[in-house]
Amino acid sequence: SAYLFFCEAERPKVMKSMAKNNKDSKIKLGDVAKELGKRWKSLSEDARKPFVKRSDKDKQRYEEAMAEYKNNL
Numbered sequence: 001s002a003y004l005f006f007c008e009a010e011r012p013k014v015m016k017s018m019a020k021n022n023k024d025s026k027i028k029l030g031d032v033a034k035e036l037g038k039r040w041k042s043l044s045e046d047a048r049k050p051f052v053k054r055s056d057k058d059k060q061r062y063e064e065a066m067a068e069y070k071n072n073l
Helices: 002-019 029-042 045-071
Strands: none
Touching: 002 029, 002 045
């Protein structure tokens, strides 16, 4: 999904930011996920477009691969 492509791109930034702000404690996966969700919700439609485009392209790739797989059964 577009959200997963967003997470893939933003996770390193979030991790770096959290590590800088929480030097004494470990970074928790749940906290990273919450921050990614907040950032996704705050994105405008225009800012989401590159991730939606990647998602659409990947969905098309998947459908083509599945069609080829089913034809080869």
